[in-house]
Amino acid sequence: MSTEDVPAVRASGVEKTFGSDGVLDGVDLTVRENEILVLLGPNGVGKTVLLECLAGSAVPTAGSVEVFGEAVRDDGGESLSFLLQDTMAVETLTGAENVAFYERMHPAFTDRHRTYLEDLGLTPDLDKVVENYSAGMARKLELALTMSVDAPLYLLDEPTAGVDLSMIQRFHDIILDRYADGGTFVVTSHRPLDAEIADRIAFMRDGDVTAVGPPSDLMDAVPSVVRVTGSAAMAAAEDHVVDERLFRTGAEARGFLAEGSSVKEVRAAVDTDEDGARVEADDPTYTDLFNYYVHLRA
Amino acid sequence: MATETLTGGSTEGVSSGGTRIWLGQTRSFAERYARELFRNKTVLFWSLLFPVGFYLLTITVFVPTDQIPADIKPMVFGATAISYGTFGAVIACLNSFGGQLAADFEADRYKQFRALPIRPTADLAGRMAAGLALAAAAFAVVVVVSLGTGAEYAIRGPESLAVLLLALLVFGVVWMVLAIALVSVVTDERYASIITVAIALLSYMLTGYNGTDPASYTGPDVLLNYLPNTLSTRLLVYHFVDVGADTLSPPALPGTGWSLAVLGLYGVAALAAGVVLVRAVVYKRGVLA
Numbered sequence: 160m161s162t163e164d165v166p167a168v169r170a171s172g173v174e175k176t177f178g179s180d181g182v183l184d185g186v187d188l189t190v191r192e193n194e195i196l197v198l199l200g201p202n203g204v205g206k207t208v209l210l211e212c213l214a215g216s217a218v219p220t221a222g223s224v225e226v227f228g229e230a231v232r233d234d235g236g237e238s239l240s241f242l243l244q245d246t247m248a249v250e251t252l253t254g255a256e257n258v259a260f261y262e263r264m265h266p267a268f269t270d271r272h273r274t275y276l277e278d279l280g281l282t283p284d285l286d287k288v289v290e291n292y293s294a295g296m297a298r299k300l301e302l303a304l305t306m307s308v309d310a311p312l313y314l315l316d317e318p319t320a321g322v323d324l325s326m327i328q329r330f331h332d333i334i335l336d337r338y339a340d341g342g343t344f345v346v347t348s349h350r351p352l353d354a355e356i357a358d359r360i361a362f363m364r365d366g367d368v369t370a371v372g373p374p375s376d377l378m379d380a381v382p383s384v385v386r387v388t389g390s391a392a393m394a395a396a397e398d399h400v401v402d403e404r405l406f407r408t409g410a411e412a413r414g415f416l417a418e419g420s421s422v423k424e425v426r427a428a429v430d431t432d433e434d435g436a437r438v439e440a441d442d443p444t445y446t447d448l449f450n451y452y453v454h455l456r457a
Numbered sequence: 458m459a460t461e462t463l464t465g466g467s468t469e470g471v472s473s474g475g476t477r478i479w480l481g482q483t484r485s486f487a488e489r490y491a492r493e494l495f496r497n498k499t500v501l502f503w504s505l506l507f508p509v510g511f512y513l514l515t516i517t518v519f520v521p522t523d524q525i526p527a528d529i530k531p532m533v534f535g536a537t538a539i540s541y542g543t544f545g546a547v548i549a550c551l552n553s554f555g556g557q558l559a560a561d562f563e564a565d566r567y568k569q570f571r572a573l574p575i576r577p578t579a580d581l582a583g584r585m586a587a588g589l590a591l592a593a594a595a596f597a598v599v600v601v602v603s604l605g606t607g608a609e610y611a612i613r614g615p616e617s618l619a620v621l622l623l624a625l626l627v628f629g630v631v632w633m634v635l636a637i638a639l640v641s642v643v644t645d646e647r648y649a650s651i652i653t654v655a656i657a658l659l660s661y662m663l664t665g666y667n668g669t670d671p672a673s674y675t676g677p678d679v680l681l682n683y684l685p686n687t688l689s690t691r692l693l694v695y696h697f698v699d700v701g702a703d704t705l706s707p708p709a710l711p712g713t714g715w716s717l718a719v720l721g722l723y724g725v726a727a728l729a730a731g732v733v734l735v736r737a738v739v740y741k742r743g744v745l746a
Binding site for chain 2: 211214215216217218232235236237239241243245246247249250251252256259260261262263264265266268269270314
């Protein structure tokens with residue numbers, strides 16, 4: 160095998176059980192070098208445990224994990240930088256003391272954190288104790304610490320959880336900055352918005368990766384999307400969508416047209432005289448993608 | 458990011474790089490743990506104030522000071538203070554040190570650390586350095602307070618300072634390794650705290666106040682010269698309070714050289730056990746690899 164064929168990450172048949180509870184069920188996943196793979200799935204499907212196995216902080220019950228062709232346990236963390244949500248920042252220390260602590264924990268730690276903390280607006284709060292930080296502030300510190308390591312592989316567990324929408328783009332910019340320098344990323348999330356930076360998306364449910372591919376390919380495989388407003392119209396439209404299930408987002412609901420159905424048929428089934436009732440075709444969004452692959456597709 | 462600079466050191470090949478990284482990590486761990494220990498009001502209460510309060514209570518309520526000759530009283534107070542000073546050191550090394558490790562387990566922090574190229578022995582060394590600093594403070598506070606109550610101390614000989622350092626070092630290391638073993642099993646911080654305080658109190662009471670009151674000890678006398686807490690404490694009393702070796706008998710205190718050799722063996726064995734525990738249990742790596 161040439162070095163070009165060696166993936167950044169290769170997980171083969173990874174299983175993880177805690178007592179009698181199985182969390183990962185034979186996961187196979189390959190991540191190419193200089194790729195951003197976003198691992199999407201609802202809470203509790205095993206995303207974090209899979210990431211722990213990829214990082215070498217958890218030992219799989221069965222299966223193997225390699226980073227750049229070497230068993231991750233043998234790599235000893237030299238080739239990667241791992242952000243594990245809510246565990247990295249030490250609450251009893253200030254932000255600055257956390258930086259001082261972590262900068263000697265990885266030999267490839269750089270002073271990039273100064274730029275990142277400035278960009279994220281956390282510099283004025285570095286003298287505060289982390290236990291007084293909001294969740295979003297703690298995420299900013301954790302991301303800056305993780306991305307300051309000059310590693311070829313970054314494993315980020317829910318980096319944008321608890322971060323307000325206006326700040327997510329800045330988080331993405333920092334990730335894309337390292338990506339532009341050749342970095343490889345595995346990012347777990349339950350926010351479809353994080354799919355925007357993905358070269359490939361992997362969906363997880365019930366302890367396994369159920370679909371993986373470039374966003375465009377995954378989008379192409381999604382049935383036509385129908386958008387419905389009005390409670391009576393929603394009830395009527397349910398008979399024409401996949402699994403008879405609509406996903407509500409505020410005042411409207413979205414679903415995937417069942418095989419053989421069309422928007423025209425749905426409109427015909429809906430009482431359009433109802434106040435506010437409307438049925439329209441729409442382009443699929445990342446949220447639709449998430450709902451389809453996580454909640455509908457077996 | 459053209460201006461970025463490596464601040465974590467480099468692993469490039471040479472062993473000096475590895476040593477530098479180990480020293481840097483040890484320093485980081487020591488600073489972190491010391492900051493956390495000395496800022497924690499609960500830790501300061503149990504490690505510093507509780508032993509002092511216990512000492513003051515003992516000399517005012519439990520010691521029949523009116524029956525003790527005036528020329529002996531300063532030495533009785535001195536020996537009592539050393540006894541409570543080492544008790545404070547046990548609390549620091551067992552309860553405070555163990556509680557901090559349990560808090561890290563509860564916060565899943567070792568899941569993060571295991572993915573970093575951390576030398577487990579650097580973590581152990583840093584943790585122990587901070588724990589020893591707290592233990593030394595706990596010991597010193599009782600001794601300093603005791604001076605205000607009339608306790609008197611004397612230095613027996615030129616080797617006494619070395620005895621003080623080695624006794625406190627070994628004493629602390631043994632209790633901290635016991636704390637690591639306990640917390641590896643009982644990872645819940647609250648339960649770990651209850652268990653470690655109970656062990657500290659029981660070990661103190663059951664060994665005749667760390668061997669300073671052989672009359673109240675009901676086990677085989679000879680053990681007072683072999684248990685790590687009693688041997689250290691008795692050695693400290695002998696070297697820093699103007700009393701004869703027979704004051705702490707039975708059994709009579711063995712020679713300083715023999716005592717230090719036994720303590721040294723305890724220290725080496727405890728350190729070896731600590732390294733194994735931290736590598737294999739805390740970091741889940743091989744013992745050697």
